[in-house]
Amino acid sequence: MEPLQLEGSPKTPHVHFDPVTGLLELKGRSIPENSIDFYKPLIDWIDRYARNPAGKTALHVQLEYFNTSSSKCILDVFKKLEPIRAAGSEVSVLWHYEADDEDMLEAGEDYSGIINIPFKMIQIAEVGDE
């Protein structure tokens, strides 16, 4: 299985999903008008990955901004990880938020309340400018 690699853009995040290490990264900003189009390949990739996942899967989410159009799609990404965990693999979401960004922390807490996967909230100094 091939890794999924997408460059970030002013409205879409950098994506790097590695099937060998089980390290999945979503970084930057997610504010496209049509999020369903953007997230479909990510969700399809996780579907295929779920058939033969790495022993340990860690999804790092480090977003500076996301719009409401993306919020349901991000939830769908998390939902696709639930069956991997149910099948016995170790799965976690690492939710990164900037120290001053309590809105982003709350958003992570909201997802964590909906999804049956352990979330770890990670405070960082500053997103962006990378």
Add this chain to the structure above:
Amino acid sequence: MSDLLDRIHDLYDELERHRVMLSFKGALSPELITVLLGLVERKLDAMEGDAKARKRVFNVVVECLQNLFHHNGHLRAEGNTVEPTKEPHGVVMIAKNDGGYQVLTGNFMNSGDMDQLKNHLDRINALDQEALREWYRAKLADGTYSAAGGGGLGMIDIARRSGGKLEYAFVPYDKDSAFFSLNVNVNT
């Protein structure tokens, strides 16, 4: 001719007096929205020192512009009538005020959709911050999507980040259409 030239100065004065950061009227496309967001972000970086405030304002601008794009009657006024347009059409103005920032948007819509939007906005305005968060979380979890992918989360998100009530008006235009205006005060 001199009247017209005077009006340019009046326009400049007016924009200055109201501390307008961005003003645009016309057809909207995803590409144009990217450009407008880039301008807003640069201005906010220059004038707003508080990172949390900067993010809230930017988020509200994103949602307002994308509402304008997605929930749009595709109509524009021509003289006394409204005509169909290919692209979504609207107006946006972002200004600084003493309490924070103002994000104003306006667009034509079909009169038939007015009641639903009005009920939605009234319901949002009746809720406090904690109730808005609860509603947002419930709508996020329910698994339904709107065509735009948001599932009706946009206005709730705007209200949560603004910290105030959504001010709106519908101006009936003709029997089928109305002009919808929204003023979001982002308190910083």
